[in-house]
Amino acid sequence: MSEDTTTPVDHAANAARYPLLPPARVMLDGYLNASNSGAYLQGQLVFYQGADLRFDHLLAAAQLMTEEAEALRMYAERGEDGEWSVIECPPDPQVNTAQYDFSSEPDPDEAVREFSRAALRAGRTITDPAPQVSNYCFRLGEDRAALLSICHHVFVDGYGGLLARTRVGELLAAWQKGEPSPPRTFGRFADLVAESEEPDPAGIEFWTQMLDGAPTAVSMASRTAQPAPLYEELDLYNETFLGDLRAFDENIKWPHFAAAACIAYTSAIVDDTDVVTGFPVANRTSMQEKITPAQAMASLPLRVEADPDAAFTECAATVRAAISATRPYQRQPAEKIRAAVPQAFRTGRLYGPTVNIIPFFAPGDAGTLRTEAEVIGQGPVDDMMFVVEPWESAGIRIKLLFNPALYDAATRALHAERFDGWVRQIQAAPTTALRELECLTSEERRRHDELAHATADEGGRAELADTWGELVSPGDYAAAAGIDAAEVRGLAVRTRLGRPATFGRSGQVIVLTSAGEVATGFRAEVTATGLRTRGREDERSVVAGNWVELGELRRALSPLADRVGFDSSDVTFAPTSRRIAVTLPETADDAAREAAKAALDEATGSPVRVR
Structure with a gap:
């Protein structure tokens, strides 16, 4: 294995400076909460294979793509006034691109994936005065290579990553035929900034009304946690999903069916017809937004009533209507919605699992080369995420992404088997009532x-x-x-x-x-x-978004009860929407109270007040 890189240089002098775009602020908040986490990195990995592949072409294409996409060459800086801005660095191929030779590895593809995962785990500092994107070109054999591009989500999202890998494919296709580089297809970041507007604050009212009275126990996990530096992923491949839906109705909008399958499954697991999931929106309506790599997407809450007696086709129509209702308000920053919705800032959850349907996913044409794309860094996964994208001619690929702090390996495997069976029931009989769909493993x-x-x-x-x-x-x-x-x-x-x-x-x-x-x-x-x-049944309650059971509290306090001298069976709790209040006997000293709080925190994952 070999590497060819040089030391980054200071690019601050005479650099273009832009304000932080509104959609980037939620990613910035996440970074500030966990600055060493790779959870906020966006990574795209593309494998190339073919007799016409030239490694020097791949290297040059990655470099030219980075020169043309200003957002990939930026870093962030906080001014004396506390406001953040992004600063564009001039192109410097030696800084942005590294070369590796994995052709002698036993499994070159898996070696690349492991390298990619390690690069994401390492995280990065967005304030280093150097371009944030990193391109890694890998030799995998005589006619095989791969390109990994990693950048922080503050600067570019998955759609921007699609634009970047599409441009690499265009360049490779042209150079194979001996043609010059096609004209730049990216929009200019300065033009994107010029047309950007702050969302109308009045739009927050739509979200507060939509979430008024929404349930607080919205997750399939019983705790909350920071986004993991690297999520755990399980992949499901359904070879006939799209074909089966087209046979049922050739005019069907499959993304709404896929989203409804995820939402109805969530309803079955959380045991509530009132479901609040996250859904990413591209926020690209103008031509400038559609052609400029940048961070524009946002994950917003979607509230849907999953009526158990409704046919699945009706559920899909309900999901479609719910998404349509949000469209005029999708540019509202998620952090402002979170601050305005009481159950969100009290529980730490704005929604449960995220449902990410990617109808535009494609590896990108590269002339005669066969390409295969993988999104290595999907961005922050604070709970669980369903990612659904087209696969082959008539199928879908379902990626289940889990925060390992909330879902262990056994639980992840159960969800994968259960959801695979759930989807196959739906495609076999789309008019089945939700309550008749089985939600069990074998x-x-x-x-x-x-x-x-x-x-x-x-x-x-x-x-x-x-x-x-x-x-x-x-x-x-x-x-x-x-x-x-x-x-x-x-x-x-x-x-x-x-x-x-x-x-x-x-x-x-x-x-x-x-x-x-x-x-x-x-x-x-x-x-x-x-x-x-x-x-x-009457000894459980939702506290701060988590189901808490009295028996669990008593069991957690049992060791302390023996030491302090009280009967843990006498412990009662007064649950509120904010915390659990537990009263210990007067014989308990401060050390005992701290021990009780620690035990209850670990057992319940909910705020605890010990008196």
Whole structure:
């Protein structure tokens, strides 16, 4: 492996200076909160293959593309007045481009991907007085190469990255035929700045009204976290999704169907028909915006009512109408919406999962070369993101991006299997009612089938108050509900929407008897090995966007109770929309109170006040 780079130089003298465009401010806020994180980097990786490939052409194309795209050659600076601006550096190919030879690696493609992931994890400082873009050209074999371009999201978004890789393809195609470089196709950043306007503050009212009374428990995770320096990704390939939809209706708008599939799935998991997801908008309506690489996109909240009795086609129409209603107001900065919506600034969440439909995704033509593009850095993923893009002639590629601080490997795998089956049901029968779509993995289905025929052992425990988090039997639930064991014909664990509860989520425990169904008043989590009790139905509440259970609080305080001398079963909580209030006995000193707060913070992920 070899590298050819030089040391960056100071470009501040005589540099063009521009104000920070409004869409870039939310990315700046994210950077300031986590300046060493790679979460806010945008990376595009393109593989090229063909007999006409010349590595020197690829290197020159990357350099010329960077010279032509001013936004890729900028850095940020904060003035004495506190205002931020971006400064354009003059072109300097030696600064922007590095060369590597991975042709001798056992798996050159995977070596490039690992290099790319490491480059993103490293993050970067946007105030270094040098161009922010980095181009990496890789030799992968005699007729194979790759180009990785990384830049901070403050300066360019995914659409801008598409423009950049399209320009590289144009140059390669022309040079293959011995033709001169095609004329520059990028718009000029100065012209983009000149036509940019501040959004009308009155538009904030639309968003506050849309989100008025919206649920605060909007995530499929039970916590919040900073965007991960690098998300975890699982890819699903559906070979016939577009073809099946066209067969159903040749005029169908597939992006709305794909978005509705993601939103309806979120509804099923969070157990609420009122769904608030994030959706990225390109914010490119003028020709200047459409041809200029820059940061223009924004992720905004979308609120949709996913009626369980509605056909999926109706849900797709509802999603389409909801998106259309936001169009006049999509330029409102997300940070101003967040500041104006109480549940957002109290919970740290403006929305749950993000639904990113990319109808324009393409690797880009490069003449006779075969190209394959991958978005290595998708930008910040603070929760979970669905990314859906066309694949082959009639299919889609679904990328599930997870914040690993919120979703572990097992949970990620469950979502992937579950969502793949969910989408395939929809494409097979688009008019199916939402409540009739199954939202289970094969193992979850097996466990629910077993429970439906479970019998109750004699002598079940009638008292389950101190069993939160433990595995309990059907007989225990029957005894706690005062049901004779001989009457038990099975058990069901269902969500509020009447769905079988998925692994990792709790549901209401219902005993199936010869006389009918009996609600026990308890909740349980179905696992691969049994039922894990989650307390009583009336001992849970949403606090700061998270479901919190009293039994979890008692379990967290149990070790401290033994030390301080009180019974943790006596602990009660007064949940509000903002925090959990727990009162300890007067014998607890300051150290005990700090220990209690730390234990509860770790257990619930919600604000806690210990008195």
